[in-house]
Amino acid sequence: MINAVLVFNNSGQPRLTKFYTQLDTSVQQRLISEIFTLVSHRPNSACNFLPLPPLLASSSKSPTPSQPHNDTPSLITYRHYATLYFILISTSTESPLALLDLIQVFVEALDRLFENVCELDLIFNFETLHAVLGEMVVGGVVVETGLDKVVEGVRGQGKVLKRPTGDGRGGGLGSGFAGFRAVGDGVWSGR
Amino acid sequence: MRYAFSTGLPLLYQISKGFTVTAQSSQNILIMFEKSLYDLIRGLRNHKGNEREYIHNSLRECRTEIKGSDMDVKATALLKLVYLEMFGHDMSWASFHVLEVMSSPKYLQKRVGYLGAVQSFRPDTEVLMLATNLLKKDITSPLLPTMSLPMVTIPHIITPSLALSLLSDLLPRTSHSHPTIRKKTIAALYRLALVYPETLRHAWPKIKDLLMDEHEDPSVTAAVINIVCELGWRRPRDFLSLAPRLFDLLVDGGNNWMAIKIIKLFATLTPLEPRLMKKLLPPLSTLIRTTPAMSLLYECINGIVQGGILEGTNGAREGEEIASLCVDKLRGMVIVEGDPNLKYVALLAFNKIVISHPHLVSMHQDVILSCIDDPDISIRLQALDLGASMVNRGILNSVVDRLMRQLSNAPVLTSADLAEIERKRFQGVEPAADSDDEDPAESLRQPDKRADSVPSLPDEYRVTVIRHILGMCSRDTYANITDFDWYIDVLVRLVRLVPSFTEFPEAQPGVNWENRSAELTSADVSSAIGSELRNVAVRVRTVRAEAVGAADSLIAISGREQLFPRTGNGGQGVLPFAAWIVGEYADSLPDRHNTLTSLLHHSVFSSSSETICAYLQAVPKVFASIAARDDESWGTERQSLTSLLLARIAHLYESLTRHPNLEVQERSVEFLELMRVAAEAVASHAEVNNAGPLLLTRALPSLFTGMELNPVAPSAQRKVPLPDGLNLDEPFNHDLAKVLQRANEELVPDPEYAEAERVYHQRPTPKLEIGPAREMIKPANQTGFSYQHNAEEALADVRLAARQRAERNKDDPFYIAHEDTSSGTSTPFHDILKSSNGEVVDIDSIPIMNLDLGDRNPMDDELEKETPKGKHKRVRHFQIATDENIDVEDSAKESTSATANRTIIDSMLPQRSNAKRSLLEVDSSGLVSFSLEDENESITDRRLKSETRKAEEEEMERALKEVERVRLEMQRASERVAVEDGTPLDGTVVKKKKKKKKLPGTATAPQIGVPSGDKRTSGTGSTEAGFVVKAKKKKKVQKPEV
Structure with missing residues (x-):
């Protein structure tokens, strides 16, 4: 199952935090900053899997392949889009490559809803961000991976607002959907 | 207020302000709270530099706003609080207000309330009890969005009692007409089951119905599969009956997400039902051959590996086929695609396959080893694991050299980098204003393209690499090493590569433990290197001289700067071991005086107490070795040299007697006395036959020489047979209880007790009468004996004591008799075993690895003759001492006790893992004991588990x-x-x-x-x-x- 979903920007400012277990706010913050430290030092050519940060690694040190399934979070997957990092912390029951696709679906859904989404949209509409996630993952279990259904579900909850016009400096840079897909996507198409 | 953003924003902003002020009870709640959140965010962006103060003020505002009666204001304040909570500002105090907003009749306000509950409720939130009715009401709401809210929220806040009361309301929702509700309900039910396993008794039939229903919405089926997969690994046996349906879904599902999960589930089922393997193999291999989706391909391979299908079909033709197909595909993932993610997961899969099929994996050694130099550290680590598990005699040298090169060539983190890391690590993130160099309006569509830089290796990675090198080399008692000179050289070079552990300054008190753990790993790894060096010195007699030389070079004060240049104290953990080696094998030292000088260098004060202890022990050994030299006759020159050395040693030791560490104190005091006695002996020694004082030439060395030290297996101690007539269960003192009772009763102060009390409870008056040893011996002098005689007598005393001790310890199998200097076979240990056990234990047949060179077979001797020792160009034959052990005849008993031991450990393991639960972990262990199969299953029924499936059904x-x-x-x-x-x-x-x-x-x-x-x-x-x-x-x- 998925243990946490995090979104933060290039300087570590959180934009979305969702923990599927109840954690102290201070512990949450420490975890975020540990993961940010890890992720911000990775070159773009690096793979999208993170080693466990100290907070998580200390308790699950033994990488025993004899116990494939386990409740401990053992997998941290991330993707980097423009100014934002999207991070999924999950147990080994999830497939690493499928999780990467899941992040992609998440971002694509946001892009549909906000029409050429950017960080500002997410800052001002973080409630919508939560709503999108709520359509896809409930209690750490993935319930929907279809882009259309996710978007439909969020729209069913009410009108999705854009950020105030004129805010920021110009709209999105990508002009078509072709420019959207992240590096390496298309190599596997899990959906 | 000023507005940093001039592009038409202020107008809009003011409009929104107007709304807030004038239209307080505006119907359009949407605009209302949205603008207010804008206010906050906008304000943050405008208060660059003093965000902290701004947030503080905002929080205070929120506090008053949320207490008001206007629901709009309340909801707005809550939304702002939730936003600030994301940055670490606690809002647990607002839990009651969260509840208030949750109960709002307006959907959008309700949504804010539920969001607040998700983000801020903690296990100790007390108002949760009050939420029960609200949740019940909203679950049965006629409105779809409202109904969704509790479904999404419940998993975050569920407790066993809440689960009990909500279950009956959630269950009917599994048959709701809208698929979204059905999906969310079963996800919520799954989380209910985790805290309250009884849930499954009622929910499982419904979940199963949903799964079995072929006309169900595919997205619901996929969600059900996700949940079944989560449940499945806990009690796989209960899910075997679902196999046919799962199989159909896998073959005709057409949904890759679902197929991945089904394969994962099958991987847990196949070990229980071997027939499944045969059934699964064709569709899986078809998928592997045909699917364009890499994630599915990878999971197919992974499922085959984890499900034990490779082992299960081993030997069969299709088994070999599928194994090589998998490995080939994985190889393709590593090289052809050039995608780091695929490379990483392929290596993960290789790591799993290597356990069962090492030969298949080692065929792809070339690609795997090339990954060791990959720019990505995660990939490197995987390749390192893999490399370590498949390394053999042939490639060990090249792999290790490659890793050494990597370590020495990688750029070191500059202090600026470190400062940056420090800042990020220890400073909580504040919602700061956006810096100018990044553009938050940048579209996320653009994949990020930052410049790649050469990664500087983090210390953790360096430590891991060093560990792997040591592990690879020492595997199976150095089975893979062909050249020990090379290995010693590697060890010495590794010492320089150990990362330092004080570059992180001792920062804030709260985070010290992090530093400490980093320190520990560094210190650990350097002592692991030291331990390896010691192992080689002890086990491989052929290269002992070289090992001692290496240890000497590590100790040498002259090379200190050069040896630990940048690491500072990173490799210092090696010093105790090096000191032990030079002390124990002092006779092999190239220059003992030089070594002694290094050991006595004043820099020792700054070392760790562990190091000082080792040094304290090594100094007398080296000195004894110098003093015992027979080659040089005892003359004035030697006498003065010796007394000079003794004075230096005494000087150092004296200053160490006040060391804060108790162990250091004790050792230095002990040896200091010995050195003083020795100094006396030297000073008073009258030259007779060019022989030195016996205390120095005989007694002192005999303290440290004895039997050869051999490696002993950790289990050897357990195997020592009990001598006859020793009953360990019999208490020493039968009246112990009485004695204790008396001790309790006799609290009346008797003289003895008073004495003890005085010692323990009264502050002693400081009495500093420690003088040189000479003064202490004075009373003896007064009797009129000469110094010479006195020394002799002292020596005789020493001998007498030694003899008495030997007598006393004659029967002690663990005492090493020091008279017996050869490592012969007839030790007291052997004698006692022989005599007490007779023919039952034939000790002489125990293969004790004798390190005597003469023991080697003639072939080796010839080799030795041919190659002059020291200058060895040819590959030498190294004899490695294995662990000594006692092979007791009843090995059956041994093995049983060993397995018993293991089972004990095994039984302890789950407990330990339970005790040390990971942070984010959701404990599902409650499900283990819960059976899905029989609803009315009683405890007695459970015992009859071995009944056939049919009967159960x-x-x-x-x-x-x-x-x-x-x-x-x-x-x-x-x-x-x-x-x-x-x-x-x-x-x-x-x-x-x-x-x-x-x-x-x-x-x-x-x-x-x-x-x-x-x-x-x-x-x-x-x-x-x-x-x-x-x-x-x-x-x-x-x-x-x-």
């Missing part, structure tokens, strides 16, 4: 019928009651209460563990059961009438 069917029958019975009865009471048959909730009231009255009330609230979808009951119910119902209905 029959029983379940029967049980289901029974439940159905009872349910119908109850329903009819309640209907009857309702009619009698004259209340209309509308509300289900009312009905439930009635039932509860009436049931005790009915004598034949069924005792079934189904809560009365469990409303099954009716119409599924078979007609047969219905008839039975009718017949029974009449009987029952009569009773209330009576």
Whole structure:
């Protein structure tokens, strides 16, 4: 199952935090900053899997392949889009490559809803961000991976607002959907 | 207020402000709170530099706003709080207000409330009890979005008691007409089950129905599969019956997400049902060959590996086929695609395959080893693991050299980098204003393209690499090493590469433990290197001289700067081991005086106490070795040299007697006395036959020489047979209880007790009368003996004591008799074993690895003759001492005790993992003991688990019928009651209460563990059961009438 979903920007400012277990706010913050430290030092050519940060690694040190399934979070997957990092912390029951696709679906859904989404949209509409996630993952279990259904579900909850016009400096840079897909996507198409 | 953003924003901003002020009770709540959140965010962006103060003020505002009566303001304040909570500002104090907003009739406000609950409720949030009714109400809401809210929220806040009360409301939602609700309900039910396993008793049939229904919405089926997969690994046996349906879904599902999960589930099922493997193999290999989706391909391979299909089909033709197909595909993932993610997961899979099929993996050694130099550290680490597990004699040198190069070439983190890391690590993130160099309006569509830089290796990675090098080399007692000179060289070079551990300054007190753990790993790894060096010195006699030389070079003060240049103290953990080596094998030292000088260098004060202890022990050994030299005659020159050395040693030791560490103190005091006695002996020594004082030439060395030290297996101690007549269970003192009691009673201060009290409780008056040893011996001098005589007598005393000790310890198998300087076979240990055990234990047949060179076979001797020792160009034959052990005859008993031991450890393991739960972990261990199969399963039934599947299913069917029958019975009865009471048959909730009231009255009330609230979808009951119910119902209905 998925243990946490995090979104933060290039300087570590959180934009979305969702923990599927109840954690102290201070512990949450420490975890975020540990993961940010890890992720911000990775070159773009690096793979999208993170080693466990100290907070998580200390308790699950033994990488025993004899116990494939386990409740401990053992997998941290991330993707980097423009100014934002999207991070999924999950147990080994999830497939690493499928999780990467899941992040992609998440971002694509946001892009549909906000029409050429950017960080500002997410800052001002973080409630919508939560709503999108709520359509896809409930209690750490993935319930929907279809882009259309996710978007439909969020729209069913009410009108999705854009950020105030004129805010920021110009709209999105990508002009078509072709420019959207992240590096390496298309190599596997899990959906 | 000023507005940093001039592009038309202020106007809009003011409009929004206007709304807030004038239209306080605006109907359009949307605009309302949205703008207010804008306010906050906008304000943050405008208060660059003093965000902290701004946030503080905002929080205070929120505090007052949320306490107001206006729901709009309340919701807005809550939304702002939730936003700030994301940055670490606690809002647990607002939990009651969260509840208030949750109960708002307006959906958008309600949504804010639920979001607040998700983000801020913690296990200790007390208002949760109050939320129960609200949640119940919203679950049954007619509005779809409202109904979704509790579904999404419940998993975050669920507790066993909440689960108990919500279960009956959630269950009917599994058959809701809208697929989204069905999906979310079962996800919520899954989380309910984790805290309250009983949930499954009622929820599982419904989940199963959803799964089995072929006309179900595909997205619901996929979600169900996700949940089944999560449940599956806990109790795989219960899910075997689902295999046919899962198989169909895998083959015809057409949904890759779902297929991945099904394969994952099958991987846990196949070990239980070997027949599944044969069935799965064709579709899986088809998928592997044909699928364009890499994630599915990878999971197919992973499933085959994890499901044990490779082992299961080993030997069979298709087994070999599938194995090589998998490995080939993985190889393709590593090289062809050039995608780091694929490379990483492929290596992960290789790491799993290598356990069962090392030969297959080692065929792809080339690609795997190339990954060791990959720019990505995660990939490197995987390749490192893999490399370490497949390394062999042939490639060890090249792999290790490659890693060494990597370590020495990688750029070191500059202090600026470190400062940056420090800042990020220890400073909590504040919602700062956006810096100018990044553009938050940048579209996320653009994949990020930052410049790649050469990664500087983090210390953790360096430590891991060093560990792997040591592990690879020492595997199976150095089975892979062909050249020990090379290995010693590697070890010495590794010392320089150990990362330092003080570059992180001791920062804030709260985070010290992090630093400490980093320190520990560094210190650990350097002592691991030291331990390896010691191992080589002890085990491989052929290269002992080289090992001692290496240790000497590590100790050498002259090379200190060069040896630990940048690492500072990173490699210092090696020093205790090096000191031990130079002390123990002092005779092999190239220049003992030089070594002694290094050991006595004042820099020792700054070392760790562990190092000082080792040094304290090594110094007398080296000195003894110098003093015992026979090659040089005892003359004035040597006498003065020796006394000079003794004075230096005494000087150092004296200053160490006040060291804060107790161990250091004790050792230095002990040796200091010895050195003083030795100095006396030297000073008073009259030259006789060019021989030195016996204390120095004989007694002192004999303290440190004895039997050769050999490696002993850790289990050897356990295997020492008990001598006859030793009963370990018999207490020493039968009257112990009485003694203790008396001790308790006699609290009356007797003289002895008073003495003890004085020692322990009174502050001693400082008495500094420690003088040189000479003064201490004075009384003896007064008797008129000469110094010479006195020394002799002292020596005689030493000898006498030694003899007495030897006598005393004669029977002690663990005492190493020091008279017996050869490592011969007839030690007291052997003698006692021989005599006490007779022929039962033939000790001489125990293969004790004798390190004497003469023991080697003639071939080696010839080799040795041919190659002049020291200048070895040829590959030398190294003899490696293995661990000594005792092979007791009854090995059967041994093995059983070993397995018993292991089982004990095994039984402890899960406990340990439970005790040390990871942060984010959701504990699902409650599910382990919960069976999905039999609803009425009793404890005795559970013992008959080994019954056939069929019987179980029959029983379940029967049980289901029974439940159905009872349910119908109850329903009819309640209907009857309702009619009698004259209340209309509308509300289900009312009905439930009635039932509860009436049931005790009915004598034949069924005792079934189904809560009365469990409303099954009716119409599924078979007609047969219905008839039975009718017949029974009449009987029952009569009773209330009576």
